[in-house]
Amino acid sequence: MNDKRQTLNNLLVPILSVLMGFLIGAIIMLVFNFNPIEGYSAMFKGAFGTPFYIGETLRQTAPLIMTALGFALANIAGFFNIGVAGQALLGWTGSVWFAISFPSLPSPILLPLSILAGVLAGALWAGIAGFLRAFFGVSEVIVTIMLNHTSLYTVNYLIRNVMTDSNDSTPRIPEAASLRMEWLTDLTNNSTLHAGIFISLIMAFLVWVLIKKTTTGYEIRAVGLNPMASKYAGMSTKRTIIVSMLLSGALAGLGGAMEGLGNFQNVFVQGAVPTLGFDGLAVALLGLSNPIGIIFAALLFGALKIGGSSMPLAVGVPSEVVDIVIAFIIFFVGANYVIRFFLERNKKKTAGPIEKHDSDKASGTPESLSGTEKADKKEDKE
Amino acid sequence: MSQIENVIEMRGITKQFGNFKANDNINLSVKKGEIHALLGENGAGKSTLMNILSGLLEPTSGDILVNGEKATIDSPNAANLLGIGMVHQHFMLVDDFTVTENIILGSEKTKSGFLDQKSARKEIKELSDRYGLIVDPSARVEDITVGMQQRAEILKVIYRGAEILILDEPTAVLTPQEIDELIKIMRSLTKEGKSIIIITHKLDEIKRVADRCTVIRRGKSIDTVNVKETSQQELANMMVGRSVSFKVDKVPSEPKETILSVDNITVKDSRGIEKVKGLSLEVHAGEVLGIAGIDGNGQSELIQAISGMTKVESGKITLQGKEIQNNVPRKITESGLGHIPEDRHRVGLVLPMSVEENMALQTYYKEPLSKNGFLNQGKMRSYAEKLAEEFDVRLQSVSEPIASLSGGNQQKAIIAREVDRNPSLLIAAQPTRGLDVGAIEYIHSRLIEQRDNDRAVLLVSFELDEVMNVSDRIAVMYEGKIAAIVKPEETSEEELGLLMAGSSLEKARASVENPTAEEETIHE
Amino acid sequence: MNVTAVLQNVIASALIYSAPLILTALGGTFSERSGIVNVGLEGIMVMGAFSSVVFNLAMADTFGSLTPWIGMLVGGAIGFVFSFFHAVATVHWRADHIISGTVINLMAPALAVFLTNIIYGARQTDFIKARFGFFTFPVLSDIPFIGPILFTNTSLPAFVGIGIAILCWFLLFKTKFGLRLRSVGEHPQAADTLGINVYLMKYAGVLLSGFLGGMGGAIQAQAIASNFSASTIAGQGFISMAAMIFGKWNPLGAMGAAIFFGFAQSLAVTGNYIPVIQDIPSVWLQVAPYIITILALVFVIGKSRGPAANGKTYIKSK
Numbered sequence A: 001m002n003d004k005r006q007t008l009n010n011l012l013v014p015i016l017s018v019l020m021g022f023l024i025g026a027i028i029m030l031v032f033n034f035n036p037i038e039g040y041s042a043m044f045k046g047a048f049g050t051p052f053y054i055g056e057t058l059r060q061t062a063p064l065i066m067t068a069l070g071f072a073l074a075n076i077a078g079f080f081n082i083g084v085a086g087q088a089l090l091g092w093t094g095s096v097w098f099a100i101s102f103p104s105l106p107s108p109i110l111l112p113l114s115i116l117a118g119v120l121a122g123a124l125w126a127g128i129a130g131f132l133r134a135f136f137g138v139s140e141v142i143v144t145i146m147l148n149h150t151s152l153y154t155v156n157y158l159i160r161n162v163m164t165d166s167n168d169s170t171p172r173i174p175e176a177a178s179l180r181m182e183w184l185t186d187l188t189n190n191s192t193l194h195a196g197i198f199i200s201l202i203m204a205f206l207v208w209v210l211i212k213k214t215t216t217g218y219e220i221r222a223v224g225l226n227p228m229a230s231k232y233a234g235m236s237t238k239r240t241i242i243v244s245m246l247l248s249g250a251l252a253g254l255g256g257a258m259e260g261l262g263n264f265q266n267v268f269v270q271g272a273v274p275t276l277g278f279d280g281l282a283v284a285l286l287g288l289s290n291p292i293g294i295i296f297a298a299l300l301f302g303a304l305k306i307g308g309s310s311m312p313l314a315v316g317v318p319s320e321v322v323d324i325v326i327a328f329i330i331f332f333v334g335a336n337y338v339i340r341f342f343l344e345r346n347k348k349k350t351a352g353p354i355e356k357h358d359s360d361k362a363s364g365t366p367e368s369l370s371g372t373e374k375a376d377k378k379e380d381k382e
Numbered sequence B: 001m002s003q004i005e006n007v008i009e010m011r012g013i014t015k016q017f018g019n020f021k022a023n024d025n026i027n028l029s030v031k032k033g034e035i036h037a038l039l040g041e042n043g044a045g046k047s048t049l050m051n052i053l054s055g056l057l058e059p060t061s062g063d064i065l066v067n068g069e070k071a072t073i074d075s076p077n078a079a080n081l082l083g084i085g086m087v088h089q090h091f092m093l094v095d096d097f098t099v100t101e102n103i104i105l106g107s108e109k110t111k112s113g114f115l116d117q118k119s120a121r122k123e124i125k126e127l128s129d130r131y132g133l134i135v136d137p138s139a140r141v142e143d144i145t146v147g148m149q150q151r152a153e154i155l156k157v158i159y160r161g162a163e164i165l166i167l168d169e170p171t172a173v174l175t176p177q178e179i180d181e182l183i184k185i186m187r188s189l190t191k192e193g194k195s196i197i198i199i200t201h202k203l204d205e206i207k208r209v210a211d212r213c214t215v216i217r218r219g220k221s222i223d224t225v226n227v228k229e230t231s232q233q234e235l236a237n238m239m240v241g242r243s244v245s246f247k248v249d250k251v252p253s254e255p256k257e258t259i260l261s262v263d264n265i266t267v268k269d270s271r272g273i274e275k276v277k278g279l280s281l282e283v284h285a286g287e288v289l290g291i292a293g294i295d296g297n298g299q300s301e302l303i304q305a306i307s308g309m310t311k312v313e314s315g316k317i318t319l320q321g322k323e324i325q326n327n328v329p330r331k332i333t334e335s336g337l338g339h340i341p342e343d344r345h346r347v348g349l350v351l352p353m354s355v356e357e358n359m360a361l362q363t364y365y366k367e368p369l370s371k372n373g374f375l376n377q378g379k380m381r382s383y384a385e386k387l388a389e390e391f392d393v394r395l396q397s398v399s400e401p402i403a404s405l406s407g408g409n410q411q412k413a414i415i416a417r418e419v420d421r422n423p424s425l426l427i428a429a430q431p432t433r434g435l436d437v438g439a440i441e442y443i444h445s446r447l448i449e450q451r452d453n454d455r456a457v458l459l460v461s462f463e464l465d466e467v468m469n470v471s472d473r474i475a476v477m478y479e480g481k482i483a484a485i486v487k488p489e490e491t492s493e494e495e496l497g498l499l500m501a502g503s504s505l506e507k508a509r510a511s512v513e514n515p516t517a518e519e520e521t522i523h524e
Numbered sequence C: 001m002n003v004t005a006v007l008q009n010v011i012a013s014a015l016i017y018s019a020p021l022i023l024t025a026l027g028g029t030f031s032e033r034s035g036i037v038n039v040g041l042e043g044i045m046v047m048g049a050f051s052s053v054v055f056n057l058a059m060a061d062t063f064g065s066l067t068p069w070i071g072m073l074v075g076g077a078i079g080f081v082f083s084f085f086h087a088v089a090t091v092h093w094r095a096d097h098i099i100s101g102t103v104i105n106l107m108a109p110a111l112a113v114f115l116t117n118i119i120y121g122a123r124q125t126d127f128i129k130a131r132f133g134f135f136t137f138p139v140l141s142d143i144p145f146i147g148p149i150l151f152t153n154t155s156l157p158a159f160v161g162i163g164i165a166i167l168c169w170f171l172l173f174k175t176k177f178g179l180r181l182r183s184v185g186e187h188p189q190a191a192d193t194l195g196i197n198v199y200l201m202k203y204a205g206v207l208l209s210g211f212l213g214g215m216g217g218a219i220q221a222q223a224i225a226s227n228f229s230a231s232t233i234a235g236q237g238f239i240s241m242a243a244m245i246f247g248k249w250n251p252l253g254a255m256g257a258a259i260f261f262g263f264a265q266s267l268a269v270t271g272n273y274i275p276v277i278q279d280i281p282s283v284w285l286q287v288a289p290y291i292i293t294i295l296a297l298v299f300v301i302g303k304s305r306g307p308a309a310n311g312k313t314y315i316k317s318k
């Protein structure tokens, strides 16, 4: 078997995608008369140059890990939860709402409950899509896209009409509900770094355990890869769908809660669902839906986002170049067939003929996590 | 003169998929006006060869001569221009389109920019009258019968002016009456000078319709023979490559208590059509009950109902004394059902998962494979290794994806998984479809072994010889009911064939004893 | 306000908001009929909006009142080019359709705002001078009652959109091209065996969706937003996709749904003047298209998910 080579290819695809994304970013900068070396070094300094920037980068990384885990978990179960953005927004709102509603509770109670409120809000929101998919067979892609917009307008309405009296942002959450920690703030020269990063790392580990080591994870993977066979094997596909969507939304909601309780300390009227959602989707795709891959991918995107915001001031490059780089990275991950095609062809040149291999799907699919590769799906043709 | 001219000559055709040669230096020649059969087992390479002739695949090497001239057939259009048309094994019809739309697709006539469906319909009507290809031109394909779909396919080919028609396993999905119809149509086509290549692995059909027959085995052409001068046994031997007994060694069965009892059940298919209509049967410990029948007579629905995948509308199913109808699949499994499903890729396995994970598919939630919701991966591995050893599943490692195993080994893995749970009832649906002879023999012997261990085995197969050889009793299923139950030693393939076509047992017996009574019965 | 004036106002603003949706929903219809899911309509609209505004700002003095119309075509052209990415990725590079579409949605605003920054030195453009404005049909507006309501001070792009929808219906259901395009979305292999160039048809579907979506974005920018910024296109692409689904992948259905959604969107703005409606919290009107789509999916459309081979990569074996 060519397990090793495929694992290598699996890793090469995201790495090459990142390199090609940066290359295209560089070309764009060149085309518009910027010096890409200056641009990228400004970005690097803006992401890791000082303890403050490192703090900001890690702060950005934390919720990205969460939304990416959320997306990945649904993806492993076979669902494209494009609604992590809306789920994160609800998680954000839910946690802040709870925190400002019970300002007098002591921190050891208020903080966990506020987080829980965010988690639940995200879970229930995603659960709608899971429920409709399980019982009505309605495409979760469409439903979650629709729910994204619904959540945006609903949250904006709640902020203006229910949580405040016609204000565009809520008051700050009480200190007791904050995820900020003094030693972290001090360590990073007053950055907005908060405890979310530790929560995210723990959650990544827990998701890994869930997927790899538990019967529920086994069911989620099986249903994601072949719902028919799972049903025959006595698994409840309906339950698995709903459970995985609830968990997916819970993780996204937790990411949103980090924005509310850690980064912004309030919630405010927005013009679009938070980019956190789509960035998380990108992180999950780049991380091949694998928790460890997600941590690295989130760190990369966190650094890009934070570092990118230093580029306009330092060298005059619009920070959007970073988003273009991100989009191209995902483009190449999504079109990994091309990368694989060239990798295979090079191998063939050096190592003689190889087996036919038609991995025709994006590698952000569950099997990368289960350690197996989408192997040749040759059907027995009668 | 034109009678002996070869309209098609394929010389030394080789087709390689990766390292695998699906066609290996095949020669085939077809005369004008003949019906030429292409005979071979599943996977022999028949469809591949014909896909090459119809321009869908490009040969790795070899030449094709059409009407004596060398031709390059690099697209379906090129084949079309040369007068070659193919009706594929899996119909190539757009469900959402009407029959007319399907027929004209790709060679549409237009009138001032718009489709001219009216004149197309007229033309189709003419063709359909001429060859007895009865269709409803304005019906949507998803609403018509399989037989009519096939006629639409044939019309599609003729509409394009084909002189050489390729029919890939056209009878697999038809009822006997529809097969008779098809044979008439084929004759009327050859009468007009058209030539037909028909793919099949059914010997009796070849005897019925074909003039000559080319046998293909494992990608190689073995011989071309005149059908009249060759017996079925000879054809079979050529097809399989050794003299085939098809007989399975077994001692007479000793049926014991009833394990499964199906009592007057009705089941609908996914489109709401009643497919099982008040069916009853019993399977005993220590016997193999074979279900024979043409595809689509409710076999799949019956199995799905027993295994809890489909709703039972009415009636009762009892497994070891417990009523199980409309239970969830897991409960039925735990009541003692083992199931080798019909479609191992879609239903039996999770292909991208590893062998060990597939082996655990039915038992992962129980000790020792898991505890308190956590998997015990060490136990999963050793369990899979034990099963692979015991059931001769050839693999490199149990952690490789099960997709990388050959079909036979995948099937053995499923059997291992299902049998090892000691089910009191084992359902085997098409357990040998698409497998090579070695694997078939192995699987048959395992089924018999289950029977000898006093389990009940319910075998469903479209292959008559399989049903004849493995079963202790044969239930013939026709239109959602059991038409008759016979013993293999007291029946014949001819009799079963008639039963499957809806004859009553008495009538079938009578006409087998006195073949002239029926007009178009089997030769020999 | 009298009844006629209210109706005129409601209908005109519904049409103004519908126009971009109609065109984009038609675009989505072509793409999905060819079997390519296009969640990237939003991004395509962004590119159309951006390019039309750039054109409009630069050329308004040259072309005068024709500017927005030419700008619309420019938007279409840019959408066409941009959708090429999606076509290559999904058809030849076998990318997951939704991932590729999402990339389009990530890429378009980033690229457009980046370019805005480069060209205008700010994150949004100035306001355009030559807008679509209002149109009164000559003759038709004189019809009693109907004339003032439907044909006076209304949105010409919407009427153009309705005309295009009818054309699209004929194209899709009555021509050779349409039959072939649909066959590819339903059963590409069957089409292949009949000598139809499956990949070409899929490209045609996607590129048409780029052209129409780009025009939709251009209309949104030049009739409603009047400038370009990151928020010029805020969900209209997704609403158009909803309209396409709601209209069951039929150009006329998609058009009808787009008008309905445009109406719902406009109510959030004009509803304040209308009795009854003004009492409904605006949030309901804002979320109505989305909720209605979900309900329609559950109760009306159900599992029929449009073209049978929609979203599947077709791999030709040779």
Ligand SMILES: Nc1ncnc2c1ncn2[C@@H]1O[C@H](COP(=O)(O)OP(=O)(O)O)[C@@H](O)[C@H]1O
Residues within 6 Å of the ligand: A378, A379, A380, A381, A382, B017, B022, B040, B041, B042, B043, B044, B045, B046, B047, B048, B049, C317
């Ligand atoms: N496109 C393909 N890629 C790889 N293998 C194929 C392909 N098509 C057919 N095969 C293999 O070639 C062999 C012959 O297939 P086929 O011609 O369909 O057999 P038959 O029609 O005789 O049953 C089978 O083993 C099948 O799995």
Ligand SMILES: [Mg+2]
Residues within 6 Å of the ligand: A381, A382, B046, B047, B048, B089, B168
């Ligand atoms: Mg075949």
